[in-house]
Amino acid sequence: MTPNIPKATAKRLPIYYRYLKILADSGKKHVSSTELAETVKIDPATIRRDFSYFGALGKRGYGYDVSSLLAFFKTTLSQDKLTNVALIGVGNLGQALLNYNFHKSNNARISAAFDIDPQITGLIRSGVPVYPLEDMQEQLRLQQIKIAILTVPAAVAQSVTDELVAGGIKGILNFTPLRVTVPENVRVQNVDLTNELQTLIYFLQHFEHNG
Amino acid sequence: MTPNIPKATAKRLPIYYRYLKILADSGKKHVSSTELAETVKIDPATIRRDFSYFGALGKRGYGYDVSSLLAFFKTTLSQDKLTNVALIGVGNLGQALLNYNFHKSNNARISAAFDIDPQITGLIRSGVPVYPLEDMQEQLRLQQIKIAILTVPAAVAQSVTDELVAGGIKGILNFTPLRVTVPENVRVQNVDLTNELQTLIYFLQHFEHNG
């Protein structure tokens, strides 16, 4: 297993991966940190340092070989195998994520969805079966799903989270505005659209020039 | 105007604001940093430091007065006035954001949407008029909109961004996977769902215990 990478670096890996795919598609053979820096908007020294955590991936005077770097990140980001993910709460946002189809640009897919609304449970939405919430723990275990996308109303966020944990979930992509409580070995990644918008507004008001 | 706040602090302000609203609604009169820390999952010392950038907002031995702190953040986050926002690209995700209705928990609303598809331009979707993309610059100026949510296909992300900038946009909430190029005085906040998911998968694989 890879050595302990700084968190900040880990968050940038998917960006590198995506851009390497684009470069590979465009037929580029090699790329320098400076060149990559311009497209991903990250300082070249930071890119070199990030890459160097994984060993010497480049060649002096030449740069990084696109296809081998791509292959490296593919395995590092587990993109060489399919990851199944559950979606909890098929409302506005949930439905949009079902359509969004991560699978296109990402080797992950929503393979099961859950909701309380009996109008939609039992149906297939955007190619994904929708189960009733009561069956959640059972299905999660059965399908061995370890990651859940949480798009339920805030009021039930914590109780559903508790069930997810009981069902063996290890990672939660939390779209609710609440900071849910989980055991230490479960990771929560918060995606809060209202927050992002407010932060943007704040920066515009208070950091007039760049930031 | 407020002094220069660390970026990390600025990103936490919306979280504080949201939780203060919840506390106020539940009738709480005052709150200590320790108590708040538990609900928002941020170290109490960090909370005190964050608040202290804005001056002495609390009282020793008592904590922070919920309603006055709430009022303070309300103005600081420009939540005391309505902010109009444009949505560019009424696809899956765009439509979901229209329904999402920021307005409920946030004094911002999407007041105009834009798309190329003649099937939907001219219509009102989820209460918001959809204009053809050709009219974008004109409408942005007319309605004095400074913030845009970008939910267009990646292929046109940069060209649409250039138009947004030409139309006077100062902040972009970018849902496309591309890192768009903008002038220095324009701020881009990237929200990349695929990234978030990949990062989560990476952390689960490589940081078995918490992180």
Next chain:
DNA sequence: GTGAGATTGTGAATTAGTTAACATCTTTTA
């Protein structure tokens, strides 16, 4: 081959962010 030019990988310096620790002030209770 050889030398000019390119570009990495990384110590060292710097900057940013977090946390500990505590003097200081406020509240409360008796």
Next chain:
DNA sequence: TAAAAGATGTTAACTAATTCACAATCTCAC
């Protein structure tokens, strides 16, 4: 009124992240 308890604001210590700057190494044109 005095003393105990509570909780801030902030200095100082620490940890994390970024960036500089350059020796080491490679490429490629001739």
